[in-house]
Amino acid sequence: MSIEPCVFIVDDEEPVRSALTLLMDSVGLKSESFPSAQEYLDQFDASKPGCLILDVRMPGLSGLDLQARLGAEKIHPPIIIITGHGDVPMAVRAVTAGAIDFIEKPFNNQSMLDNVHRAIEQDAKQRGETSRLQDIEKRYDDLTPREKEVLQCVIEGKRNKIIASEMNISQSTVEAHRSKVMEKMVANTLSDLMRMALLLKLIS
Amino acid sequence: MSIEPCVFIVDDEEPVRSALTLLMDSVGLKSESFPSAQEYLDQFDASKPGCLILDVRMPGLSGLDLQARLGAEKIHPPIIIITGHGDVPMAVRAVTAGAIDFIEKPFNNQSMLDNVHRAIEQDAKQRGETSRLQDIEKRYDDLTPREKEVLQCVIEGKRNKIIASEMNISQSTVEAHRSKVMEKMVANTLSDLMRMALLLKLIS
DNA sequence: AGAAAAATTAGAATATGTGATAATTTATAT
DNA sequence: ATATAAATTATCACATATTCTAATTTTTCT
Numbered sequence: 001m002s003i004e005p006c007v008f009i010v011d012d013e014e015p016v017r018s019a020l021t022l023l024m025d026s027v028g029l030k031s032e033s034f035p036s037a038q039e040y041l042d043q044f045d046a047s048k049p050g051c052l053i054l055d056v057r058m059p060g061l062s063g064l065d066l067q068a069r070l071g072a073e074k075i076h077p078p079i080i081i082i083t084g085h086g087d088v089p090m091a092v093r094a095v096t097a098g099a100i101d102f103i104e105k106p107f108n109n110q111s112m113l114d115n116v117h118r119a120i121e122q123d124a125k126q127r128g129e130t131s132r133l134q135d136i137e138k139r140y141d142d143l144t145p146r147e148k149e150v151l152q153c154v155i156e157g158k159r160n161k162i163i164a165s166e167m168n169i170s171q172s173t174v175e176a177h178r179s180k181v182m183e184k185m186v187a188n189t190l191s192d193l194m195r196m197a198l199l200l201k202l203i204s
Numbered sequence: 205m206s207i208e209p210c211v212f213i214v215d216d217e218e219p220v221r222s223a224l225t226l227l228m229d230s231v232g233l234k235s236e237s238f239p240s241a242q243e244y245l246d247q248f249d250a251s252k253p254g255c256l257i258l259d260v261r262m263p264g265l266s267g268l269d270l271q272a273r274l275g276a277e278k279i280h281p282p283i284i285i286i287t288g289h290g291d292v293p294m295a296v297r298a299v300t301a302g303a304i305d306f307i308e309k310p311f312n313n314q315s316m317l318d319n320v321h322r323a324i325e326q327d328a329k330q331r332g333e334t335s336r337l338q339d340i341e342k343r344y345d346d347l348t349p350r351e352k353e354v355l356q357c358v359i360e361g362k363r364n365k366i367i368a369s370e371m372n373i374s375q376s377t378v379e380a381h382r383s384k385v386m387e388k389m390v391a392n393t394l395s396d397l398m399r400m401a402l403l404l405k406l407i408s
Numbered sequence: 409a410g411a412a413a414a415a416t417t418a419g420a421a422t423a424t425g426t427g428a429t430a431a432t433t434t435a436t437a438t
Numbered sequence: 439a440t441a442t443a444a445a446t447t448a449t450c451a452c453a454t455a456t457t458c459t460a461a462t463t464t465t466t467c468t
Contacts, residue, residue: 088295092306095299102296144444157393159424172447179426189361194398195407203399348414363454376417383456409468416463424455433446438439 002127003049005120007031010040010063011055011082016105020053023109029116037061037069046075049127051100051119053112056083056090064090067097076126078119082107136196139185147184150177154190155197207253209324211235214244214267215259215286220309224257227313233320241265241273250279253331255304255323257316260287260294268294271301280330282323286311340400343389351388354381358394359401 007029009020017033024031030050034040038060040052054063061069067079081094081102091102100122101115143151153163160178164171187193197203211233213224221237228235234254238244242264244256258267265273267285274281285298285306295306304326305319347355357367364382368375391397401407 086292088290088292088306088308091292091295092299095296096305101300102292104292146445155395157395161424169445170447172449173445175425175427176446182426190394191359191361191398194395198402350415365454373415374417376419377415379455379457380416386456412465412467414463414465417461419459421458422456424453426453427451429449431447433444435442435444437442 002124003047004030005123006048006050007116007120008040008050008052008077009033010035010037010052010058010066012036012058013055016055016082020112023112024116027113029120037063037066040066041069049120049123051078051080051116051123053080053082053116056081056086056094064094064097067094067099071097078122078126080112080115080119133199136185136199140196140200142184143181147177147181150174151181151185151193151197152202154178154181155194155202206328207251208234209327210252210254211320211324212244212254212256212281213237214239214241214256214262214270216240216262217259220259220286224316227316228320231317233324241267241270244270245273253324253327255282255284255320255327257284257286257320260285260290260298268298268301271298271303275301282326282330284316284319284323337403340389340403344400344404346388347385351381351385354378355385355389355397355401356406358382358385359398359406 007020007024009017009024009031011017011020011033012035014035017035021031021033034043036058037054041061052066054066056063063081063083067081070077070079076098079094079099081091081099082105083090083102084105086102086104094102100119103112103115140148149167150163153166158166160171160174164174167174182188182193185193185196187196194203211224211228213221213228213235215221215224215237216239218239221239225235225237238247240262241258245265256270258270260267267287271283271285274283280302283298283303285295285303286309287294287306288309290306290308298306304323307316307319344352353371354367357370362370364375364378368378371378385391386397389397389400391400398407
């Protein structure tokens with residue numbers, strides 16, 4: 001049972017905020033409005049699922065600044081940019097930086113909703129992947145240095161005998177580490193381990 | 205030893221073509237010019253490495269049409285779009301469809317060259333990956349149906365005994381198929397096989 | 409129909425990996 | 439300094455996988 005997704009609206013113009021709020025209400029989507037990027041950041045909580053609608057031109061941080069700020073923190077919620085006076089380079093920059101869409105006001109309600117729905121789906125998908133990955137990362141972090149070394153060799157397809165000679169330890173030790181690795185990573189088979197190693201990007 | 209990359213310039217205006225040609229010449233980059241998308245398509249050869257510079261507004265197929273056409277054929281050379289009269293939705297569409305950049309004329313020579321160099325690098329990288337993948341696909345295609353079934357089970361981590369019972373065949377048969385698979389795929393170890401299976405997207 | 413490829417099975421020798429149990433030696437941190 | 443964790447080793451029994459050789463049956467294609 002996951003939390004209901006929310007549309008975070010950041011725009012300094014009150015009429016735009018209330019129009020968007022009403023639009024989201026009309027399809028039963030939860031939303032929250034902020035008159036500035038800073039106020040959004042002040043309450044920011046990475047655990048809240050949903051997407052962002054950002055105005056470009058605002059006092060203080062612009063929407064693009066906010067997008068860049070989040071990106072720098074490796075936070076990538078789906079973002080829809082809206083603007084009164086957009087230009088091409090600005091649009092290219094936003095989309096290249098990962099924005100779902102870059103829309104000029106006045107926008108079409110239906111296409112905005114389409115974007116929002118797509119954004120929310122994307123966020124849900126990302127969150128699922130991220131949380132699975134974090135589980136695996138936690139297990140990996142729990143490995144001792146030696147165990148990590150052995151894991152690396154195992155996923156490279158090296159036999160225990162080879163690993164032993166490369167690490168200058170006995171085969172027994174390798175077996176011990178290896179079995180600890182399987183246990184700690186909660187892998188039943190080698191292919192389970194390989195799949196996790198992939199997610200952890202341990203594989204060339 | 206790979207073929208020298210080429211910048212394919214598609215623009216109906218002769219002055220633009222010659223300006224770009226000169227620009228490429230000035231940094232020793234090979235280029236070829238075409239006055240229309242159709243003429244580019246007529247000589248198109250997927251084996252030629254490089255990138256594309258496409259004008260949006262042209263008689264016949266537009267640059268965006270050509271981009272879409274190539275995309276529909278799963279051909280994804282790096283594309284730089286240039287335009288005299290671009291608008292925001294057009295730029296968003298191009299970049300969303302994978303264009304490296306969308307630039308309004310008159311463009312800055314240096315930033316064009318930066319884009320081209322980035323594009324050529326990206327193409328080289330893609331080609332490397334694609335050719336490795338194609339090698340592996342060829343091997344996979346060479347597997348018999350039964351061998352493919354066994355491969356699928358193996359990468360799911362199933363033991364020979366289990367595979368045998370699921371396929372209603374003897375363990376010996378599974379072993380025979382399995383060893384053929386390793387041979388045909390040119391895999392020395394299970395992890396080699398897993399890595400290939402990943403590229404082939406045989407893994408969930 | 410006849411040849412070729414694919415699928416099937418078996419047996420035996422060998423190599424590898426797994427699991428359980430136990431014990432010793434380093435490190436490391438409180 | 440002394441628990442605690444990490445790293446090390448060994449051994450035995452058992453399960454699995456690999457390699458080789460050889461043969462039979464079934465499909466498939468010409």
